[in-house]
Amino acid sequence: DTEVTQTPKHLVMGMTNKKSLKCEQHMGHRAMYWYKQKAKKPPELMFVYSYEKLSINESVPSRFSPECPNSSLLNLHLHALQPEDSALYLCASSQEEGGGAGGRTDTQYFGPGTRLTVL
């Protein structure tokens, strides 16, 4: 089973709203990722969690706040977003060896994404 689930599928929010995106996997993967993707462009990495610790933040604005409550769950909290933040947000997970110290990682499996519209 290589399933990653994401909720909600679609989200419309105003610039003053607070909302959250949720991602879940039950493959025992210890690395989880958030990507942002604009239409007809490749995904852009936002955050990487390794063994529930934030390992990479690609200089993402603070209005995006990631959280990894446990090894299966990954959240992305959204606050005071701008219309240019409208995009498809993809979650992915992969196996990682090494206990979070930068071990060997393998294939990333993606969820179906959340299509976010900011009004």
Add this chain to the structure above:
Amino acid sequence: AQTVTQSQPEMSVQEAETVTLSCTYDTSESDYYLFWYKQPPSRQMILVIRQEAYKQQNATENRFSVNFQKAAKSFSLKISDSQLGDAAMYFCAYSHAGGTSYGKLTFGQGTILTVHP
């Protein structure tokens, strides 16, 4: 820094024919993975095929196969017996296998594949 280049923004193929999508990459690492992902209009990113750099043998998955030329840093995808369901955006991607990159994927710009009935 690693880079991935897909030189064909769009390709088209007749149903049941064969098509090859091109990808080149640049890296100074010796241990890495290469991937082809497919993204249909539904926008789900689906793994098509995976290649480990230290394996000489080209990966195959049913109608999908790659031509991995490590010295030339080339990684093309061949789709045989094309089907209407193969129509999608195809992304070539690279990741370093270990270290503090945490499997960060570097994507090419993508190739839109159209399949004509």
